[in-house]
Amino acid sequence: MEKKQVSNYMTHDVVSVEASQTVGDVIRLIKTTGHDGFPVVRGGRVVGYISARDIIGEHPEIRADQRMTRHAITATPTTTVTEVARRIFRTGIQKLPIVDSAMQLKGIISNMDVIRSQIERVTPEKVFNFQRALKTLYGVGSTLKREAVPVSAVHPTQSAVHQDELEGRMYELQ
Known part of the structure; x- marks a missing residue:
């Protein structure tokens, strides 16, 4: 199975904070962007993270x-999503700046991006196995509901779909 890379899920257009900006500047960015934290850069290089x-x-x-957290936990565009998931889980952070070998900011990946990458891998068999596990381990029952979803309500979770992937997921289109 091909390992999914961060480059397929990260946000490329990242709002960052210059190291010389102030706490007041960060507060304004939080208010205007709705984000709760930002990579801190000096000359384009990531030097920390401020939340x-x-x-x-x-x-x-x-x-x-x-006030920033120094030594921000980062990843590269070629890091696997699985590895990023481990880093997020172990540290409890919500976002990782994506950098190149010179620590230049290339993007950011969030815990929601990681979850999205896993949702794409769901098959009916995995859903049924999960239902059985819930029932066996916790005595919790669940109900599946199949209904039509208007195409206008579907949001793309990846930038491209390859022919072999489409063929492997035909069950979703039926």
Whole structure:
């Protein structure tokens, strides 16, 4: 089975914070973007990560690089999604900056991107196995519901579909 790489799921257009920006700047970015944290860069190189938690109660004039988490956990575009999932699970973080070998910011991947990559791998057999496991282990029953979903309500989860993948997932189109 082909290992899915971060490059297929990461967001390429990343909002970042310059190390010299202030806590006040970060607060404004949180309000305008809805994001709760940002890679901190100096000259395009990732030097840390700053989140809302890092700046709670801080004076707005304090520099971002004074409150950021240093040594941000990162990944590269060729890192597998499985490895990123491990890093997220072990650390409890929600987003990883994606960098090249020179630590230049290339993108970001979130825990939701990782979940999305796993949803794409779901088959009817896996669903039935999961149902059985819930019942056996926890005594929890579940019901499957099959219904039509309007195409307008479907959101793409990947940027491209390859012919061999489409053939392998024909059951979804029936």
